[in-house]
Amino acid sequence: MQGQKTGTLRLIGIAASMVAASLPAAAFGEEPEDDRIAADGTIRLDGVNVPLSQFTSPEGRAYLRHLILNKPFGTPLPDIEAERVRQDEIMHGFLKPMRERYAVAVAEEEIGGIVTDVVTPAEGISPENADRVLINLHGGGFVTGGRSASLVESVPLAALMKIKVVSVDYRMAPEHAFPAASEDVAAVYRELLKQYEPSRIGIYGCSAGGLLTAQSIAWFRANDLPNPAAVGVFCASLSGYFGGESTVLSGPLTGNLPRLSDSVAAPPAGDDSPGYLDAASTDDPLAYPLASREVVADFPPTLFITGTRSFEFSSALNSHNRLASAGVESRFHGWEGMFHGFIYNSELRESRAAYDIMADFFQTHLAE
Structure with a gap:
């Protein structure tokens, strides 16, 4: 059981900002001369050779090299409001090329007493999806991402599927704690x-x-609320994020040395603000659903999206296997060389392939 609490959840928000920020298209062209890059593309970093997979797209390799070598996104700010502004700026960097690629309209709407952003395709909702809807729950470590990461996650599917996507601005830490977000999602869902x-x-x-x-x-x-038709657990699992081999390997493979080890669950230095899941027990299925066989067996069809260099890869795969063993329909897709939150960058062909799979999955499972 991979129960994660305060530190791991804050690390998610930090990692998302570090490895999932947009890169100018020019960076996908010719590689700059750099004595840290070998002729075969291997990166020499702090005495460690970091190879790049031939199965990753050319722009994916260029992006990964940029992230590993340049670490361009700085460090989190200690003030939560300032950090939210910083994270929002990163997300807005994603939105600019994404909105040029995918035409949508965005409107604020209160649903069940909760503020949401309703994203609809500019061309209009298709007739087949007139009575279908997707609910998006944004990333950001339960501390950031409201109305910014939420749009990055909602825009592609709204446009590709020609469907309404309702993104929930749920309550987050440090102002709120578990199960506040679950309550907010349920309020929107009930409505x-x-x-x-x-x-x-x-x-x-x-x-x-x-x-x-x-x-x-x-x-x-x-x-006593009914299951939705299907769910997508992206860049995560039914038990959190860390655990297994990917937690150990993802640090060196994304240039984040030293290796993640026993200290992986420790909060960032100097950060003592309350974490969203601080008071949640690791054996509470409301916080970590994989803790209960009965809850697992009742899951609707589930799609997992991850990358082989993401720290959640192993935990996502484990959750997929557990669902499949319980007889639940589960699909698992992992992209070679991709990192936590890679789907935020619509300029990567791996991300666009993931959007297509998401769209197909939901289009298939939302009843006609």
């Missing part, structure tokens, strides 16, 4: 159930939003 059949609703999220998606299924079950 949408007045308009949509549960078999025509899908829920998904990335990073903290992926874990919150899993938590929401457990919360619905405990509060």
Whole structure:
């Protein structure tokens, strides 16, 4: 069981900002001369050779080299409001090319007493999706990402599927603690159930939003709400993020030395603010759904999206295997060389391939 608490959840927000910020298109062209890059593309970093996979796209390799060598996104700020502004700026960097690629409209709407951003395709919702809806739960370590990462996650699917996506601005730490976000998701879901059949609703999220998606299924079950048609747990698992070989390997493979080890669950130095899951027990299925066989067996069809250099790869794969063993329909897709939150960068072909799989999954499972 991979129960994570305060430190790991804050690290998610930090890692997301470091490895998932946009890179100018020019960086995908010719490689600059750099004596840290060998002829075969291997990176020499702090005495360690970091190879790049031939299965990763050329722009993916260029982006990864940039992240490993340049570490361009700085360090988190100790003041939470300032850090949220910093993270929002990173997300807005993603949105600029994304909005040029995917035409959508965004409107603020209060649903069930909760503020949401409703994202719809500029061309209009397709007839087949007129009575379908997706709910997005944004990433950001349960501390950032509201109304910024949420749009990065919502825009591609709204445009590709020609469907309405409702992104929930749920309560976060340090002002709030578990299960505040689950309560907010349930309030929005309960209200949408007045308009949509549960078999025509899908829920998904990335990073903290992926874990919150899993938590929401457990919360619905405990509060007599029906399952949605399908869920997407992206950049996360049913038990958090860390654990297994990927936690050990992802640090060196993304240039974040030293290796993650026994200290992986420690909060960043100097950060003593309350964490969202501080008071949650690791054996509480409302916080970590993988803790309960009964909850796992009741999951709707589930899609996992991750990358081989992401610290959640092993935990996501483990969750996929557990669902499959319980007889639940589960799909697992991992992209070679990709890192935590790679889907935030729409300029990568790996991200666009992931969007297509997400769209196909939900289009298939939301009842006709």
